[in-house]
Amino acid sequence: MSKLPNIINLVKKDVRELKPYQVENIPCRVKLDAMENPYHLPESLMMKILEGVKRVEINRYPDSIASRLKGIISSDVNVPIDNIIIGNGSDELIQLILNTFGENGDRVLFPTPTFSMYGIISKSLSLKTEVIPLDENWELPLDKFLHKIEKNKPKVIFISFPNNPTGNSFDRESIIKILQKAPCIVVIDEAYYDFSRKTFLPYLKEYKNLIILRTLSKIGMAGLRVGYLMADNEICRELNKVRLPYNSNAVSQEIASIILENRVEIQKQIEAIISERERLIDGLKGIKGIKPFPSETNFILFKTVKDGKEVFSRLANSGILVRNFGSDSYLKDCLRVTVGTHEENNEFLDVIQKSVV
Amino acid sequence: MSKLPNIINLVKKDVRELKPYQVENIPCRVKLDAMENPYHLPESLMMKILEGVKRVEINRYPDSIASRLKGIISSDVNVPIDNIIIGNGSDELIQLILNTFGENGDRVLFPTPTFSMYGIISKSLSLKTEVIPLDENWELPLDKFLHKIEKNKPKVIFISFPNNPTGNSFDRESIIKILQKAPCIVVIDEAYYDFSRKTFLPYLKEYKNLIILRTLSKIGMAGLRVGYLMADNEICRELNKVRLPYNSNAVSQEIASIILENRVEIQKQIEAIISERERLIDGLKGIKGIKPFPSETNFILFKTVKDGKEVFSRLANSGILVRNFGSDSYLKDCLRVTVGTHEENNEFLDVIQKSVV
Numbered sequence: 001m002s003k004l005p006n007i008i009n010l011v012k013k014d015v016r017e018l019k020p021y022q023v024e025n026i027p028c029r030v031k032l033d034a035m036e037n038p039y040h041l042p043e044s045l046m047m048k049i050l051e052g053v054k055r056v057e058i059n060r061y062p063d064s065i066a067s068r069l070k071g072i073i074s075s076d077v078n079v080p081i082d083n084i085i086i087g088n089g090s091d092e093l094i095q096l097i098l099n100t101f102g103e104n105g106d107r108v109l110f111p112t113p114t115f116s117m118y119g120i121i122s123k124s125l126s127l128k129t130e131v132i133p134l135d136e137n138w139e140l141p142l143d144k145f146l147h148k149i150e151k152n153k154p155k156v157i158f159i160s161f162p163n164n165p166t167g168n169s170f171d172r173e174s175i176i177k178i179l180q181k182a183p184c185i186v187v188i189d190e191a192y193y194d195f196s197r198k199t200f201l202p203y204l205k206e207y208k209n210l211i212i213l214r215t216l217s218k219i220g221m222a223g224l225r226v227g228y229l230m231a232d233n234e235i236c237r238e239l240n241k242v243r244l245p246y247n248s249n250a251v252s253q254e255i256a257s258i259i260l261e262n263r264v265e266i267q268k269q270i271e272a273i274i275s276e277r278e279r280l281i282d283g284l285k286g287i288k289g290i291k292p293f294p295s296e297t298n299f300i301l302f303k304t305v306k307d308g309k310e311v312f313s314r315l316a317n318s319g320i321l322v323r324n325f326g327s328d329s330y331l332k333d334c335l336r337v338t339v340g341t342h343e344e345n346n347e348f349l350d351v352i353q354k355s356v357v
Numbered sequence: 358m359s360k361l362p363n364i365i366n367l368v369k370k371d372v373r374e375l376k377p378y379q380v381e382n383i384p385c386r387v388k389l390d391a392m393e394n395p396y397h398l399p400e401s402l403m404m405k406i407l408e409g410v411k412r413v414e415i416n417r418y419p420d421s422i423a424s425r426l427k428g429i430i431s432s433d434v435n436v437p438i439d440n441i442i443i444g445n446g447s448d449e450l451i452q453l454i455l456n457t458f459g460e461n462g463d464r465v466l467f468p469t470p471t472f473s474m475y476g477i478i479s480k481s482l483s484l485k486t487e488v489i490p491l492d493e494n495w496e497l498p499l500d501k502f503l504h505k506i507e508k509n510k511p512k513v514i515f516i517s518f519p520n521n522p523t524g525n526s527f528d529r530e531s532i533i534k535i536l537q538k539a540p541c542i543v544v545i546d547e548a549y550y551d552f553s554r555k556t557f558l559p560y561l562k563e564y565k566n567l568i569i570l571r572t573l574s575k576i577g578m579a580g581l582r583v584g585y586l587m588a589d590n591e592i593c594r595e596l597n598k599v600r601l602p603y604n605s606n607a608v609s610q611e612i613a614s615i616i617l618e619n620r621v622e623i624q625k626q627i628e629a630i631i632s633e634r635e636r637l638i639d640g641l642k643g644i645k646g647i648k649p650f651p652s653e654t655n656f657i658l659f660k661t662v663k664d665g666k667e668v669f670s671r672l673a674n675s676g677i678l679v680r681n682f683g684s685d686s687y688l689k690d691c692l693r694v695t696v697g698t699h700e701e702n703n704e705f706l707d708v709i710q711k712s713v714v
Contacts, residue, residue: 007565010512010542011595012460018598023421037416050407058580058612059394064380088445088582091601103369103483104461124599126460155367185367208364223415223607225445238368241375242481244448250580251608255415 014126021120029319030347032338035164035192035299037220039269039341045262052254062250069226069253072260077201079230085239086248090191090215090227094158095121097211097229100242101155101185102127109154111140113165113330115189118158130154133330138166138293142174149182157182160189162196165325165336167295169198179207185235189213194270195277196296201230208232216256218298219266224252273298277339283349289356299338301331306356308333314355320348371483378477386676387704389695392521392549392656394577396626396698402619409611419607426583426610429617434558434571436587442596443605447548447572447584451515452478454568454586457599458512458542459484466511468497470522470687472546475515487511490687495523495650499531506539514539517546519553522682522693524652526555536564542592546570551627552634553653558587565589573613575655576623581609630655634696640706646713656695658688663713665690671712677705 008016026033041049066086074081087093094117102108108122112131119129130152132145140159149157157178162169179186179200186209188200193214200212215227226248231239259266277295284292284302292302304311312324312335322338325331337348365373383390398406423443431438444450451474459465465479469488479486487509489502497516506514514535519526536543536557543566545557550571557569572584583605588596616623634652641649641659649659661668669681669692679695682688694705 007542007589007591008595010458010566012458015457015595015598020594020598021602023418023602031417034418036418040414040416046411050411053410053608054403054407056580057397059397059577060388061380061391061393061574061579062582088449088606089601089603091603092445095601099456099482100372101367101369121601125456185364209367217418220416222418222603223413225419225603225606232364234364237377238365238372241372241377244446244452244478245378245380246446246448246579246582249445249582249606249609251410251612252606255608 012126014123018123026316026321028316028321030340030344031321032340032344032348033321033323034222035218035297035338036222037218037269037273037298038339038344039220039272041220041259042265045259045265048262049255049258052258053251056250056254058250060250061246062248062253064245066248066253069257072257073228076260076263077230079201079204082233083204083230083236085229085236085243087227087229088247089217089225090189090213091117091121092247093213093227093229094118094187095125096239096243097156097185097187098122098125098127100239106155107152108156108158109148109152110158111145111163113325113328114158115160115164134166138163138168140170140174142177145178146181149178149184154184156185156187158187158189160191161198161200162192162296164191164297165299165301165323165331167293167297167299167301169196169296172198175200176203179203179210182209185209185211187211187213191215191218192297194219195274195298198296204230204232208234211235219270221256221259224256226252226256273339276342276345280337280339280345280349283345287353287356290352299336301334301336304333304335304356306333308335311335311352311355315348315351318351320351369483371480375480383673383678385673385678387697387701388678389697389701389705390678390680391579392575392654392695393579394575394626394630394655395696395701396577396629398577398616399622402616402622405619406612406615409615410608413607413611415607417607418603419605419610421602423605423610426614426617429614430585433617433620434587436558436561439590440561440587440593442586442593442600444584444586445604446574446582447546447570448474448478449604450570450584450586451475452482453596453600454513454542454544455479455482455484457596463512464509465513465515466505466509467515468502468520470682470685471515471517472521491523495520495525497527497531499534502535503538506535506541511541513542513544515544515546517548518555518557519549519653521548521654522656522658522680522688524650524654524656524658526553526653529555532557533560536560536567539566542566542568544568544570548572548575549654551576552631552655555653561587561589565591568592576627578613578616581613583609583613630696633699633702637694637696637702637706640702644710644713647709656693658691658693661690661692661713663690665692668692668709668712672705672708675708677708
């Protein structure tokens with residue numbers, strides 16, 4: 001007992017083997033790497049926000065159940081308050097779901113490529129990850145997926161709908177078959193719902209194993225860290241036991257409430273992003289050496305004939321930051337560009353045209 | 358595979374057995390239940406905060422490593438930035454530590470009574486909790502504690518210093534012996550450091566198994582959810598693998614930075630709280646039927662000759678909310694009052710005097 005062990009040996013084996021997750025901070029002029037809304041809030045809304053922040057008693061603990069914010073979301077989505085849980089971003093809700101349902105060694109299933117946090121968080125919680133590669137059209141291979149469910153008995157399945165980073169929404173009927181046949185929790189992550197307008201909300205009552213994830217990050221509030229989930233009462237009751245009582249801070253609750261109460265302002269921005277997305281896809285289609293994939297999100301994945309890493313570097317050298325997936329074998333020579341403002345998209349199209357020559 | 362299981366059977370056994378954690382929202386006029394700083398920020402500081410909030414690009418993801426806030430804290434405490442991790446409140450850091458070191462069935466040791474979240478979070482993560490009751494002076498029984506360490510081999514030990522809810526700081530030499538002999542992570546939670554001015558920071562280099570927790574919640578920023586920990590590089594590296602990359606939101610980072618840059622303002626409030634605490638203890642000592650315990654925090658635990666629940670109700674009926682520990686066998690007829698403003702404390706003393714008759 002007197003000899004102290006090496007600290008590293010106290011760390012869980014699964015964590016020891018994890019690589020540190022690095023958020024790259026590459027300086028840039030045009031930031032199109034993180035699916036952020038490129039627009040600022042109108043001045044009038046900012047004034048309302050500042051009045052709201054002034055009212056927040058920051059010396060007091062926040063409302064543990066975020067009543068006001070949940071009330072606003074509840075009216076928007078027509079789901080009762082008790083079926084909604086607010087998280088410190090969707091990331092925290094993914095962790096919450098896994099901490100509630102997943103025990104040491106349990107399996108978590110998702111397609112690949114998809115949102116990297118499903119795998120990263122699972123591994124950090126000592127859960128085993130199982131993946132099914134998407135087909136050449138980025139579609140979910142249903143039979144293989146169902147077979148994997150039967151064989152590996154996952155505790156939790158994650159489906160990003162539409163999928164990040166491919167941009168497409170998987171076939172609805174395939175997902176319904178998964179909901180019907182999977183004897184486990186099925187999380188449908190609708191992070192990009194505002195850009196696809198496709199949802200599994202109507203199925204919430206029918207499928208007790210369904211959890212729908214949403215986030216405010218893609219529509220202009222990434223800095224606030226507000227995500228939410230919707231699920232059956234029974235699921236919410238269990239998740240709320242594991243949820244930290246003050247996981248959502250008072251200022252973010254206030255600002256998000258005010259912005260959602262003035263939804264018309266962000267709705268304009270969302271429509272501008274959708275329209276710019278279509279223009280950007282058309283622009284990319286017209287460039288030789290680039291194949292853009294269809295998108296129902298606020299980003300576009302595209303493949304370059306030329307080495308993707310080189311194209312990424314050329315863009316970066318011009319001050320334009322996109323996301324490079326060089327190290328992912330399913331995404332060889334693929335880059336992901338977030339839809340920016342009209343001017344940013346023009347600049348991007350201009351520079352990429354020269355970069356792929 | 359076609360028959361769906363009852364959802365509840367998918368939940369981890371340890372979570373199923375947990376009771377939901379309820380934050381009680383009892384309406385009150387004088388809120389003295391939650392160790393909050395009772396003072397508001399001066400108007401001049403609020404203006405700086407609003408200017409700061411206006412500058413935050415809430416459409417962008419926050420700084421993942423909270424460089425500015427960590428820089429300010431680093432100068433304050435004289436600990437390098439790389440040895441500091443910011444959390445969404447200390448709660449999240451407790452969960453982070455347990456998720457990094459604790460595997461299914463590992464043991465977590467702490468004295469009792471202490472901060473309830475050590476036990477609640479441990480259980481939600483399927484870790485076994487071991488407790489050692491404090492002695493009649495709320496002191497840590499060192500031999501029993503060391504024996505328990507040897508026998509049960511905990512992965513993590515939590516020591517609240519000073520201790521919540523008893524208010525005292527345990528003997529420093531006892532804690533040093535624990536640090537020397539425990540072959541595991543020892544977390545010293547200095548949530549009330551600003552009121553005790555006692556710290557284990559000078560031991561951080563010597564004991565590689567030491568993690569020190571601090572929070573901004575008790576000094577006026579409970580609504581922001583900002584906690585931080587300080588530890589050896591190796592521990593920080595592993596914790597950062599499990600930490601969610603955007604766990605600290607941009608607005609809280611901004612506001613906390615501005616308040617800490619104007620520390621003189623909160624320092625005045627802290628000194629007022631300490632001075633009121635002494636006045637409150639003296640006042641309670643003068644009331645027959647009440648035994649206040651010494652405090653190095655911003656709250657006072659006291660025992661009533663009369664049934665504690667009844668005293669609590671009488672206070673509540675007068676609009677004064679304190680914390681009742683009725684259900685805890687170690688805290689029979691004990692109530693905890695947070696130090697309020699001068700006027701709030703006067704009102705509390707006035708009402709409690711009549712309530713214990």
